[in-house]
Amino acid sequence: MTVTVPGPTLGVVGGGQLGRMLAEAAAPLGVEVVVLDPTPDCPAAPVARDQIVGDFDDPDAFAEFAARVDAVTFEIELADADLLARVADEHGVPVDPAPETLRTIEDKLVQKRTLADAGIPVPPFRRVDDADDLRDALAEFDAVMLKARTGGYDGRGNVPVSDPDDAEAAMDAVGGPAMAEAFVDFARELSVIAVQGDGEVRTFPAGENVHEEEILRETILPARTTEAVLERAEGVARDVLDTLSGRGVFGIELFETRDGEIQVNEIAPRPHNSGHWTIEGARTSQFEQHVRAVLGWPLGSTRLRCPTVMTNLLGTVDEPRPARLGNVEAVLGDPNASLHWYGKAEVRPLRKMGHVTVTGDGERDRDANPLAHARELREAVRFEHPDE
Incomplete structure (x- = not known):
């Protein structure tokens, strides 16, 4: 695909926070985004060119969608792989990552068997x-x-x-x-955001992930491990890409075992929560990389700018209810912090409503990692309910 500005229209199946951030990253490149999502006025709608309201398995919605765009990708595994294949085969619109990759990854058993058959280490x-x-x-x-x-x-x-x-x-x-x-008695959880472009592969530095109740709370860069482990994680991530078809960003979650080995936990065929740090912490964000990759454009640099921590803002209520974020001055007034709000109308227990990223000083100074700072800011903001 020839790179021109303004560029093509990119179709994104799914209009959640990932679709929103894809549209934000596409705009400076001259790329317009149309999203397909069943929720009217979905989080991506305010920043995308348009939204087609339709279910992820609605063939009529997919046909309308295909007629509006020059290339298609997806930000959610609930996308129907058969309809995506039809977009490519019957409408001639390229789809990346490939529908067969989605079929492999959406079933965790098939995903693990594929990796094991390829000799990639898994539990x-x-x-x-x-x-x-x-x-x-x-x-x-x-x-x-x-x-x-x-x-x-x-x-x-x-x-x-x-x-x-x-x-x-x-x-x-x-x-x-x-x-x-x-069950893996791991030393730490890591993730590598890997990018398959048009004949080129790039990986971001491995991040260290902290989970509670199976929900990602924060991602820390640089990961607090050895260079040997980081190199091994990158190598395994590249091996994973060899088993998958199509261009785009892949979030590859990993376990570092107690003896320093790497095992693959799960793969996401799209930008990933553990890659949100790249917006402020890397030369090119995972979202811009995904846009570049699925359009067949040259990939950007994946270099780490400085120590970076991303922390999620999770819903704290017992039942779903309208909410807004209060005391945002704590983040906005901090020169090293950035706030990202996802535009969701309703807060739910442990729902990802946004995130805060804190950057440190010194490109590779591990002691400068701003983890405590990020946690303080996460605790400072609060959810407010307009009906109270």
């Missing part, structure tokens, strides 16, 4: 269809992370299990066919 796993299968997995692995094969996100659909007496309840919690993965 031991097995298929689980019922409580008896889960008890067999516990007998083999002792403790497991039970994962719904499809539909899980942000920790939902993941249940840690160690007691066979909990098998029925765990299967009910995931709600269908699942995969049991041997």
Whole structure:
């Protein structure tokens, strides 16, 4: 594709916070964005060129969508892979990453089998269809992370299990066919944001992820580990890309084991929450990289600018309700902090409503990592409810 400005119109299936940030990154490149999402006035709508309101499996909405854009990508795994393939085959609109990649990744069991068959290190796993299968997995692995094969996100659909007496309840919690993965006693969780372009591959430095209740709370750059581990993580990420088809950004979640080895946890075929730090902390954000990659344009630099910490702003209420963020002066008045609000109309328990990024001084000074500062700012802001 020839690079011109103004450029083509990019279609994005999904209009959540990732679609919003993709549209924000596309605009300076002269690229307009049209999103397809079932929620009217979705978070991406205010910054995208237009929104087509339609379900992710609505063929009529996809046909209208394909007629409006020059290339298609997706920001959510709920996108229908068959309809994406139809966009490419019947409408002649390129789709990246490839629909077959989505088919591989959206089923966690298929994803793990693909990686294992390619010789990529993963934790031991097995298929689980019922409580008896889960008890067999516990007998083999002792403790497991039970994962719904499809539909899980942000920790939902993941249940840690160690007691066979909990098998029925765990299967009910995931709600269908699942995969049991041997519980990994890891030293830390890492992620590499990797980019497959038109004949080129680039990786961002590995970030260190901190989770609570299976939800990402913060990502820390540089990761607090050895250079050997960081190099190994990058190498594994590049091996992962060799197993997948199509261009774009991939979020690759990893475990660093106690002996310094790397195992792949999960893959997202799109920009990833653990890559939000790149907006302020890298030369080119993961969102701009994704736009460049899926359009076949040259990729940007992935160099780390300075120590950076991203911390999520999660919903703290017991039930869904309208909300806005208060005391934002704590962030906006800080010269090293940046606020990102996702435009969601309703706050829900542990829902990702936005994030704060704090940058440090000194490009590779590990002691300058602003983790404590980021946590202070996260605690300073609060949710306010206009109906109170």
